[in-house]
Amino acid sequence: MTKDTQLPALKSAPPAPAPVPPAAQAAAAGTAATFDVRQLNVWFGSHHVLRNVSLEILPKAVTAIIGPSGCGKSTFLRSLNRMHDLVPIARVEGRITLFGEDLYGRGVDATLVRRRVGMVFQKSNPFPTMSVAENVTVGLRLNGLRQKDLLLERMERSLRMAALWDEVKDRLNANALSLSGGQQQRLCIARALAIEPEVLLMDEPASALDPLATAKIEELILQLKQDYTIVIVTHNMQQAARISGHTAFFYLGELIEFDQTNRIFTNPKQKQTEDYVTGRFG
Amino acid sequence: MNRWYHHWRKIKSSGVSALCLICAVVVIAPLAFVLFDCLKKGASSLDLAFFTQLPNPPGESGGGMANAILGSLTLLGLAGLIGIPVGVLGGIHLSEFGSPRMNWAVRFAADILNGTPSIVWGIVVYALVVLPITGYSAYAAGLALGFMMIPLIIRTTEEMLVLVPNSYREAAFALGIPHWRIVLNIVLKTAGKGIITGILLAAARVAGETAPLLFTALGNDSWSHNLSQPIEALPHKIFIYATSPYGDWVRQAWAGALVLILFVLALNIGVRLMTRGSAPHLAR
Numbered sequence: 001m002t003k004d005t006q007l008p009a010l011k012s013a014p015p016a017p018a019p020v021p022p023a024a025q026a027a028a029a030g031t032a033a034t035f036d037v038r039q040l041n042v043w044f045g046s047h048h049v050l051r052n053v054s055l056e057i058l059p060k061a062v063t064a065i066i067g068p069s070g071c072g073k074s075t076f077l078r079s080l081n082r083m084h085d086l087v088p089i090a091r092v093e094g095r096i097t098l099f100g101e102d103l104y105g106r107g108v109d110a111t112l113v114r115r116r117v118g119m120v121f122q123k124s125n126p127f128p129t130m131s132v133a134e135n136v137t138v139g140l141r142l143n144g145l146r147q148k149d150l151l152l153e154r155m156e157r158s159l160r161m162a163a164l165w166d167e168v169k170d171r172l173n174a175n176a177l178s179l180s181g182g183q184q185q186r187l188c189i190a191r192a193l194a195i196e197p198e199v200l201l202m203d204e205p206a207s208a209l210d211p212l213a214t215a216k217i218e219e220l221i222l223q224l225k226q227d228y229t230i231v232i233v234t235h236n237m238q239q240a241a242r243i244s245g246h247t248a249f250f251y252l253g254e255l256i257e258f259d260q261t262n263r264i265f266t267n268p269k270q271k272q273t274e275d276y277v278t279g280r281f282g
Numbered sequence: 283m284n285r286w287y288h289h290w291r292k293i294k295s296s297g298v299s300a301l302c303l304i305c306a307v308v309v310i311a312p313l314a315f316v317l318f319d320c321l322k323k324g325a326s327s328l329d330l331a332f333f334t335q336l337p338n339p340p341g342e343s344g345g346g347m348a349n350a351i352l353g354s355l356t357l358l359g360l361a362g363l364i365g366i367p368v369g370v371l372g373g374i375h376l377s378e379f380g381s382p383r384m385n386w387a388v389r390f391a392a393d394i395l396n397g398t399p400s401i402v403w404g405i406v407v408y409a410l411v412v413l414p415i416t417g418y419s420a421y422a423a424g425l426a427l428g429f430m431m432i433p434l435i436i437r438t439t440e441e442m443l444v445l446v447p448n449s450y451r452e453a454a455f456a457l458g459i460p461h462w463r464i465v466l467n468i469v470l471k472t473a474g475k476g477i478i479t480g481i482l483l484a485a486a487r488v489a490g491e492t493a494p495l496l497f498t499a500l501g502n503d504s505w506s507h508n509l510s511q512p513i514e515a516l517p518h519k520i521f522i523y524a525t526s527p528y529g530d531w532v533r534q535a536w537a538g539a540l541v542l543i544l545f546v547l548a549l550n551i552g553v554r555l556m557t558r559g560s561a562p563h564l565a566r
Contacts, residue, residue, distance in 0.1 A: 086455060115458030125449040129471045139457035142467055188453070195457055 032100060034059045034199055034229040035080060040094035042075050042084065049075045053094075053255045055248055062225050064244035064261065065233045068276065071250040073233045077201050080231065081117035082110040098199070115143070118197035122204040124184035126176035126191070133172040135187055139195040154194050162190035163220050182213025189220065200224065202232040206239065218243050237277055241265050249273045316543065324540035327533045332541075337503045337519075343530045347538050349505050350519035353420070356506065357499065357515050358485055360424025365431025365488075366481055372432070373439025373477075378465050388436070395433035403430055404494035412498055420506060420513040423499035427491060431484040438480025442473040479553045486549040490542055492517040516542050 033056035042050040050072045057063045065073045075084075082103060084090035096103045103113050126135045136155045137145075145151060155172075159165040164186040168179065176187060185205060192200060202221070206214040221230060221243050234240050240247050240261065247264040249257045249272070257264060257273045268274045275281055331346045338345030372392075376385050407426040416422045446469050454464040470477070495501070500512035501522060516538055523535035 081456060083452065083455065086452070111458050111460055113458075114456055119456035121449060121453065121456075123449060125447075125453045127450060127453070127468055127472070129468075129474075138454075138468075139459060142454075142457075142459045142463045191453075191457065 032059075033057055034099060035231075036095075036097045036100075037080075038095040040076070040079060040092070040096060042072070042079055042093075043091040044087070045089045049253050050079070051253045053250075055255060055258045057229060057231055058246065059229045060225060060227065061246065062221060062230045062232060062244040064240035064247045065231065065250060066235075066237060066240050066247060066264075066276070067250035067256075068281070069235075072253040073250050074203055076250065077119075077203055077231060077233050080199070080201055081119055082113050083119070085110045115139075115195055116197055117199045117201060118192035118195065119201040120185070120189050120192055120203065120205045122207055124181060124188050124208070126179075126184050126187050128175070128177055130176055131173045132168050132176050132179065132187060135176045136190050136194050139191060143195070158190040158194040161193050161224065162186045163216065163223070164190055180213075182209050182216060185209060185213070185217060186220065189217075193224075197228075199229045199231065202230065204233055204235060207235055214239070237265070249276060251276070317547075320536060320540040320543055323533070324536035324538070327537035328540065332534070332537055336505070337534075340526070340528050340531065345534075347516065347519055347534065347541075349503070350501075350514040350516045350538070351541070353499070353506055353514040354489060354516040356420060356509070356513065357424050357427055357495075358489055360420060360509070361427035361431055361488055362481070362485065364425060364428030365435055365484060368428075369432045369435025369481075369484070370439050370477060372436040373443060374465060374470070376436065376440040377443035378461075378469065389440075392433040392436045395429075396437070399493070400430060400491050401493040404497035407494065408497035416510060418498065418500035418512040420499065420509040420511070423495050423513060423515070424509075426494035426498050427488040430488050430491065430494070434484035434487060435480055438483065439473075439477050442476030442480065443469060445476065446472045475556050479557055482549050482553050486546045489546060489549075490517050492521050496521075 035057040037056070038054050040050055040053040041048070053072075053076060065076060067073050078084055079092055080096065080103075082092075084092050092104060094104075098113070098116065102108065127138060130138060133155055134141075136158050137151045140151060140154060156165060159168065164183060167183060168174075168187075171178070176184065179187060185208075189200075189205070206217045209217065218239065221232065224230060232240075232244065244261045246259065247261040248255055249264060249268075249270075251272055257268060257270045259269070264273060265277050268277060329346075331344060332348075333346060333351065334348050335344070335346035336349055337347065372388065376388055380388065403426050407422055407429070411425060412418060412422045450468055450472060451464060454468050455461075459468075495515050495518045499515055499518060501514045501518045502512050503514070506513040520535045520538040520542065523531040523538065526532065526535075
């Protein structure tokens with residue numbers, strides 16, 4: 001798995017070792033897929049946004065979702081933690097399981113799903129009325145955790161995991177908005193990590209950041225991959241190539257191709273994928 | 283040709299600018315007149331006795347409006363007990379929970395109620411509460427003022443909550459926080475200053491209402507120890523004094539008007555200072 005992450009962004013790169021199909025790889029590792037998505041369809045009103053998407057997302061790996069704007073990338077990501085429940089006109093059909101449990105099954109509480117599946121958004125959105133420390137612990141506090149020492153411990157650990165601790169340890173009580181853009185985004189990652197989710201969804205987490213901050217976020221993603229399943233939507237194909245093990249290419253609401261990242265970028269099976277990754281459209 | 287056109291455009295521009303300036307002055311002028319007049323006629327009657335003593339009988343000079351000032355504050359408190367919880371919770375419902383159809387009905391009702399003349403509130407409370415239940419009382423007057431506050435607070439609360447960017451709600455939902463917690467600890471907190479602003483403006487608005495009090499509070503010349511008895515209020519006292527034939531009372535009415543307008547002005551200035559502080563929260 002780690003080999004994928006060293007994949008050069010250039011398309012002229014030598015072909016990577018023989019790819020193993022995701023399912024076989026999961027079986028080899030002795031673990032089932034984190035997410036198993038079957039025949040997922042999403043509508044917003046009468047607009048059919050996602051069509052018959054099926055794929056498996058492997059544990060402790062980075063899966064990138066790429067595709068042109070409006071292709072359903074974010075819609076796909078948001079169906080993994082039931083964010084569409086918040087949109088009255090959204091309708092989701094199909095089956096998504098998280099470690100074998102049906103996320104959309106009868107009696108499944110969407111709130112509990114979201115505690116297991118964390119999310120980081122495109123635009124950093126720390127809560128403006130809270131300090132740095134309060135932002136990190138808010139998920140725990142508002143879910144009923146009261147013990148101060150435990151909160152402090154989780155806060156420090158989350159900030160360390162988000163590679164932010166050293167930068168903010170002296171101003172934990174400062175307003176979260178006083179941090180720089182890149183720091184705010186890492187704060188949001190720390191906030192998502194604090195509730196100890198099993199999966200981290202990231203919706204273009206670095207698209208609003210400068211290259212240096214982007215590099216930090218990418219480094220962080222590679223770190224987090226050792227403990228978390230990460231699904232990341234990105235517009236930046238170099239980024240997908242740098243950090244992901246598998247890549248899914250979406251186009252017009254359909255999953256066109258899903259394979260190891262090196263194959264998607266060096267030897268795609270579909271013409272549309274090739275056109276997109278070589279910059280012919282999108 | 284071109285040059286002439288350019289000149290004509292300049293003339294039009296300055297004409298419209300001048301018109302705007304005149305309208306702006308028309309807005310400010312009444313406030314200046316009212317303040318100036320109240321100051322001129324009322325300031326001389328403002329003394330410690332005005333704030334601390336009960337009214338004297340007609341013909342006797344001196345005395346004050348202490349009971350009316352305290353009464354007004356009492357009525358504002360009672361009105362707030364009704365208007366603030368109902369208004370704020372109603373506004374939360376509109377912004378966070380309501381279905382579109384229900385929201386339309388509530389907004390429509392609130393807007394109609396906002397435009398309802400205050401004398402109508404007085405008559406309604408008189409007919410439905412004063413006559414059958416309470417008699418003239420502080421409770422009835424507080425109820426009338428409280429009902430007037432509800433539509434004002436509902437609408438401002440809703441507007442403030444709608445201003446809270448959805449990205450905060452999404453972030454909170456994505457943390458698996460229950461909906462009611464999100465509303466209480468994140469959305470309300472973010473909009474907090476705006477909502478308090480709305481409450482203060484509503485209070486300022488009803489503080490000067492007189493018509494509903496005629497039917498409910500009745501007024502008196504002593505301290506009010508019992509809220510189920512008639513109570514005096516500043517605007518009502520001003521009305522009684524200003525229309526009386528006694529020179530001393532009329533002077534005190536001017537002083538009362540000055541106090542009332544300064545109170546409303548202070549509330550508004552307080553609101554300005556507060557909203558200046560809250561701007562960065564929402565301006566992101």
